[in-house]
Amino acid sequence: MTNKGRLTAKPCPKCGHRILAAGWPFKITTPAWIRRWNLHHPIGVCCMHCGYWKRSLRAWNKEAGQRCAE
Numbered sequence: 748m749t750n751k752g753r754l755t756a757k758p759c760p761k762c763g764h765r766i767l768a769a770g771w772p773f774k775i776t777t778p779a780w781i782r783r784w785n786l787h788h789p790i791g792v793c794c795m796h797c798g799y800w801k802r803s804l805r806a807w808n809k810e811a812g813q814r815c816a817e
Contacts, residue, residue: 754805754808756792756804756807756808757807757808757812759794759796759799760799760807760810760811760813761797761799762796762797762799764795764797766794766795766796767792767793767794767795768792768793768794768795769791769792770790770791770793771790771791771800772793772798772800790802791803791807792804792807
């Protein structure tokens with residue numbers, strides 16, 4: 748089995764940590780039905796350390812690559 752076409756997440760472009768989660772960043776005041784909906788339909792990548800969010804893994808890796816080049 749090959750990893751062709753499979754994306755690997757790069758560290759957070761903002762803080763550099765590797766603790767990431769799939770989906771939107773939520774606050775405690777977010778309604779429960781929205782939190783449950785996100786469990787089944789995760790959109791985006793979120794850093795668990797600083798809360799930075801991007802809509803897709805491709806956009807996340809693109810920005811992380813640009814930060815590393817600077």
